[in-house]
Amino acid sequence: MPSVRDVARHADVSPATVSRVLNKPGMVSAELRDRVLRAVRATGYSPPERPVSNDHLGLVYTGGPVTAEFGGFDAAVVSGSAQAALEERFDVIVTGLDSLGPPLTTYTDLFRTIGIRGAVIRTMGEGRELCEAIAEEGFPAVVIGDRFDNPAVNYVCYDSVADSRRAVSHLADLGHKRIAMCIHMVRDSDHDDRRQAYRDALEAKGLEYDPELTVEVIADSNGGATAVNRLLSMASPPTAIFFTDPLSTVGGIRRTLEIGLEIPRDLSIVGFDDGHLRKLTYPPFTAVCQDSSRLATIATKWLAQQLRMGENVGTLRLTNETFFEVNRTTDVPPAQPVRVSPSGQRLTPKT
Amino acid sequence: MPSVRDVARHADVSPATVSRVLNKPGMVSAELRDRVLRAVRATGYSPPERPVSNDHLGLVYTGGPVTAEFGGFDAAVVSGSAQAALEERFDVIVTGLDSLGPPLTTYTDLFRTIGIRGAVIRTMGEGRELCEAIAEEGFPAVVIGDRFDNPAVNYVCYDSVADSRRAVSHLADLGHKRIAMCIHMVRDSDHDDRRQAYRDALEAKGLEYDPELTVEVIADSNGGATAVNRLLSMASPPTAIFFTDPLSTVGGIRRTLEIGLEIPRDLSIVGFDDGHLRKLTYPPFTAVCQDSSRLATIATKWLAQQLRMGENVGTLRLTNETFFEVNRTTDVPPAQPVRVSPSGQRLTPKT
DNA sequence: GGTAACTCCTGAAACAGTTTCAAATCTGCT
DNA sequence: AGCAGATTTGAAACTGTTTCAGGAGTTACC
Numbered sequence: 001m002p003s004v005r006d007v008a009r010h011a012d013v014s015p016a017t018v019s020r021v022l023n024k025p026g027m028v029s030a031e032l033r034d035r036v037l038r039a040v041r042a043t044g045y046s047p048p049e050r051p052v053s054n055d056h057l058g059l060v061y062t063g064g065p066v067t068a069e070f071g072g073f074d075a076a077v078v079s080g081s082a083q084a085a086l087e088e089r090f091d092v093i094v095t096g097l098d099s100l101g102p103p104l105t106t107y108t109d110l111f112r113t114i115g116i117r118g119a120v121i122r123t124m125g126e127g128r129e130l131c132e133a134i135a136e137e138g139f140p141a142v143v144i145g146d147r148f149d150n151p152a153v154n155y156v157c158y159d160s161v162a163d164s165r166r167a168v169s170h171l172a173d174l175g176h177k178r179i180a181m182c183i184h185m186v187r188d189s190d191h192d193d194r195r196q197a198y199r200d201a202l203e204a205k206g207l208e209y210d211p212e213l214t215v216e217v218i219a220d221s222n223g224g225a226t227a228v229n230r231l232l233s234m235a236s237p238p239t240a241i242f243f244t245d246p247l248s249t250v251g252g253i254r255r256t257l258e259i260g261l262e263i264p265r266d267l268s269i270v271g272f273d274d275g276h277l278r279k280l281t282y283p284p285f286t287a288v289c290q291d292s293s294r295l296a297t298i299a300t301k302w303l304a305q306q307l308r309m310g311e312n313v314g315t316l317r318l319t320n321e322t323f324f325e326v327n328r329t330t331d332v333p334p335a336q337p338v339r340v341s342p343s344g345q346r347l348t349p350k351t
Numbered sequence: 352m353p354s355v356r357d358v359a360r361h362a363d364v365s366p367a368t369v370s371r372v373l374n375k376p377g378m379v380s381a382e383l384r385d386r387v388l389r390a391v392r393a394t395g396y397s398p399p400e401r402p403v404s405n406d407h408l409g410l411v412y413t414g415g416p417v418t419a420e421f422g423g424f425d426a427a428v429v430s431g432s433a434q435a436a437l438e439e440r441f442d443v444i445v446t447g448l449d450s451l452g453p454p455l456t457t458y459t460d461l462f463r464t465i466g467i468r469g470a471v472i473r474t475m476g477e478g479r480e481l482c483e484a485i486a487e488e489g490f491p492a493v494v495i496g497d498r499f500d501n502p503a504v505n506y507v508c509y510d511s512v513a514d515s516r517r518a519v520s521h522l523a524d525l526g527h528k529r530i531a532m533c534i535h536m537v538r539d540s541d542h543d544d545r546r547q548a549y550r551d552a553l554e555a556k557g558l559e560y561d562p563e564l565t566v567e568v569i570a571d572s573n574g575g576a577t578a579v580n581r582l583l584s585m586a587s588p589p590t591a592i593f594f595t596d597p598l599s600t601v602g603g604i605r606r607t608l609e610i611g612l613e614i615p616r617d618l619s620i621v622g623f624d625d626g627h628l629r630k631l632t633y634p635p636f637t638a639v640c641q642d643s644s645r646l647a648t649i650a651t652k653w654l655a656q657q658l659r660m661g662e663n664v665g666t667l668r669l670t671n672e673t674f675f676e677v678n679r680t681t682d683v684p685p686a687q688p689v690r691v692s693p694s695g696q697r698l699t700p701k702t
Numbered sequence: 703g704g705t706a707a708c709t710c711c712t713g714a715a716a717c718a719g720t721t722t723c724a725a726a727t728c729t730g731c732t
Numbered sequence: 733a734g735c736a737g738a739t740t741t742g743a744a745a746c747t748g749t750t751t752c753a754g755g756a757g758t759t760a761c762c
Contacts, residue, residue: 004719014742019720029740048718056444061437078433079426082445086412091465093407094433095442114442115466221631250631257633280572280601282608282633355748365713370749380711399747708759713752720747728739 002043011039022047046109057081057090057303058116060141062097062127072246072274073292074122077144080293081120081300088304097130107134118303120144120296140306142299142316145292154316156299158290160272163324164194164244167270167288168201170326171240176268176333177207180238182227182248184219194244213238217248224251232259232267232340233347239333240268246277253281253329259344264331266338271329283328290322353394362390373398397460408436408654409467412447413478423597423625424643425473428495431644432471432651439655448481459490469654471495471647491657493650493667496643505667507650509641511623514675515545515595518621518639519552521677522591527619527684528558531589533578533599535570545595564589568599575602583610583618583691584698590684591619597628604632604680610695615682617689622680634679641673 004022008015013036021028021036028036039045059081078094085092093116111119118140121131131143135153143155171179181198184191195214202209215230217223224243228251231238243249249271253263261267263283271278273287302316339347355373359366364387372379372387379387390396410432429445436443444467462470469491472482482494486504494506522530532549535542546565553560566581568574575594579602582589594600600622604614612618614634622629624638653667690698 003717005717016720016722016742016744017740020741023720027740032740059433075426075430078430082410082429086445086447091444091446093442093444094437096437221627247631254631254633254635276572280598280605280632282605284605354746356746367713367715367749367751368711371712374749378711383712704762706759706761708757710755710757712755714754715751717750718748720745722745723743724741725743726739726741729737731736732734 002045004045007036007039007043007045010043011036046106047113056093056115056117057085057300057307058111058114058119059092059094060097060116060119060121061095062121062123062130073145076275076293077122077296080296084297084300085304088301088308090304090307092300097127106137108137108139111139118307120299120303140303142303144295144299147319148317151315151317154302156295156302156316156318156320158292158295158320158322159193160190160288160290160322161193161197163288163322164197164242165201165204166324167242167286168198169205170286170324171242171268171270171330172201172205172207174240174268174330174332176238176240178210178213178236178238178240178337179207180213180215180227180231180241182215182217182224182231182241182243182245182252184245184248185216185223186219191244198242219245220247221251221254224248224253225255228252228255228259229342232256232338233342234339237337237339239337240270240330243269243271246272246274249273249285249287250277250281253285259340260346261338261340263329266334268331268333269329273325278325278327285329286327287325288322289325290320295320353396355396358387358390358394358396361394362387398463406441406468406658407444407466408432408441408651408658409462409465409470410443410445411467411470411472412445413472413474413481424496427626427644428473428647431647435648435651436655439652439659441655441658443651448478457488458485459488462490469658471650471654491654493654495646495650498670499668502666502668505653507646507653507667507669507671509646509671509673510544511541511639511641511673512544512548514639514673515548515593516552516555517675518593518637519549520556521637521675521681522593522619522621523552523556523558525591525619525681525683527589527591529561529564529587529589529591529688530558531564531566531578531582531592533566533568533575533582533592533594533596533603535596535599536567536574537570542595549593570596571598572602572605575599575604576606579603579606579610580693583607583689584693585690588688588690590688591621591681594620594622597623597625600624600636600638601628601632604636610691611697612689612691614680617685619682619684620680624676629676629678636680637678638676639673640676641671646671 004015004018008018013032017028017032018036021033059078082092093114121141121143123131123143123146131153132150134141135150141154143153145157146155147157148155168179183195199209212234215227217226224247227248231241241252243252253269256263256267263269269285271285271287273289274292278285278287278289306314341347355366355369359369364383368379368383369387372384410429433443444465472492472494474482474494474497482504483501485492492505494504496508497506498508499506519530534546550560563585566578568577575598578599582592592603594603604620607614607618614620620636622636622638624640625643629636629638629640657665692698
């Protein structure tokens with residue numbers, strides 16, 4: 001266990017200089033700083049453990065400044081994680097990795113400086129390499145909501161592919177021929193999976209894939225309403241819509257009822273659910289479901305227990321299957337597809 | 352700025368003993384600890400500022416172990432606060448005050464030990480004295496969701512009394528004579544206010560107060576459904592219901608539609624909203640609204656700015672008024688009140 | 703009763719990293 | 733060249749913490 005004085009001797013400077021390099025960026029000339037940092041690495045110096053009265057878990061966001069993108073999923077993650085941590089008698093530090101800057105030596109040291117003993121990591125888009133780097137240092141961490149091949153990385157996530165396929169099959173089995181999909185504009189691997197599952201299921205059921213029936217919108221309630229407007233005003237409208245996000249599902253249902261249709265008589269709807277939203281609408285909607293706050297809870301509690309044990313022995317590589325719940329928004333298609341003008345006027349007479 | 356050595360001299364012990372008293376509870380005999388603590392107070396010693404690379408804000412929960420009671424409001428608070436803090440480039444430490452134990456000297460020291468420079472406090476029921484104690488030490492803190500007479504306490508909260516009255520008046524003005532209220536079983540000052548506002552508004556409009564029309568349930572979606580069942584099966588059912596919680600409102604609407612009634616034709620509904628729930632249901636519901644995550648955002652940003660300034664100069668004593676939004680769930684009452692059996696059968700014929 | 707063994711408590715001294723202060727060095731300008 | 737001012741650096745002093753050994757008290761055994 002080398003001290004700053006050892007490093008100082010190694011770099012042939014005073015201990016004061018080492019201390020300054022480590023804590024007061026910009027106060028030491030560049031060449032000297034380099035020499036000291038090399039000595040730090042050579043001697044294997046690492047800053048002392050911060051004597052904290054309480055143990056902290058980090059809930060770490062990676063990639064870009066974390067601003068407005070905090071959606072329902074993240075709200076569930078943050079509050080689920082905070083709650084679980086408090087139950088385990090840990091405190092939770094919510095932080096953005098970018099705001100901490102690149103680590104001086106290792107991420108382990110970086111986290112130690114803040115007082116974080118273990119991290120639940122949530123990556124937005126980028127930051128996968130970061131997760132791997134942290135994991136490979138052996139720092140106790142779990143990534144939430146993403147999957148990794150690298151065996152060093154612990155993660156907890158959901159896989160919605162099978163149930164996305166089941167959702168579309170369910171509609172096909174009821175007799176729907178023209179099944180539309182409403183999907184988030186911003187592409188990510190999750191939504192790409194769902195997109196693919198939709199096409200696979202159509203093909204498996206021998207239904208034609210019509211690109212017109214895929215609508216890309218912002219995944220909020222207005223987006224869902226827009227999708228309904230657009231789809232139902234087509235010359236040959238769908239009789240069922242598969243919404244791949246919770247809020248767009250709710251918005252779609254609201255808009256459908258607003259223009260005077262009955263669900264599921266006139267239009268069948270399958271949605272996605274992050275929590276309990278499907279039980280709140282009327283009718284309660286058929287959905288591919290995942291419990292996101294449970295994800296955070298699992299990750300946090302596992303981490304807390306690991307830290308309590310001392311040694312970081314375990315691994316956690318858990319891909320939860322979503323579950324598919326049939327509720328009251330899906331039924332056989334109407335004899336005649338219902339067509340509605342964008343303003344809400346029914347265009348085709350009923351049979 | 353006295354050091355441990357000064358304290359040691361004052362208490363006539365060694366610096367080592369002082370250090371032990373301050374950090375290793377139970378390692379020092381009781382009488383010596385007392386002597387040292389008295390010396391600590393006498394000399395005005397306070398532990399050194401923890402040199403953290405990042406500044407931390409505390410989101411502090413008081414009173415009892417924080418467990419399952421994390422409702423939608425708290426989820427909004429935690430995620431709103433975390434997001435705001437990250438934007439201000441602070442980290443948030445979520446902690447429960449009880450888990451920290453009683454402070455050795457002052458709360459200021461306690462927080463400093465953890466690295467918390469300012470606190471957003473959310474109290475569950477008890478803990479009001481605690482907030483005052485913290486505020487009176489001059490520690491930068493804002494209480495969220497509660498009001499204080501003590502001028503030392505900074506707070507941000509909502510007042511729903513005026514709009515609760517307006518909600519009931521709105522129904523009365525539409526011609527409703529029998530207006531029911533669905534309220535949370537667990538009493539707190541907020542709900543007591545709403546209860547009183549309901550009675551006041553009835554009286555102001557010259558309507559009779561019927562205790563039968565007040566239903567107490569758990570404030571979740573099932574509770575709302577139960578309330579509808581109970582109220583609509585009364586011999587003389589109400590023509591309007593005032594729900595005083597967001598989830599019970601949604602549950603009430605769902606149940607009403609489920610038993611085949613039309614809203615607002617057969618039953619008018621006014622609810623409460625914490626966020627954007629009112630826009631998600633069909634029909635979007637008329638509601639007394641507050642934006643709870645905004646509450647957290649205001650508190651957190653104000654705190655962050657205070658800390659950036661250095662001196663804790665300002666005060667923040669903000670009672671937001673809720674706002675009342677008329678949507679599509681309220682209209683004139685039906686000619687004949689609709690009565691429904693608990694199983695969902697209509698009991699009175701329509702006019 | 704004496705003594706050995708043991709635990710608990712405490713202070714001296716050593717140790718950690720940081721900060722102060724003054725000297726040394728560099729920079730830019732006459 | 734010479735000088736004022738800023739920058740950079742190390743020696744020493746200063747934090748709080750920890751180690752280690754000794755003293756005080758207690759118990760166990762002869």
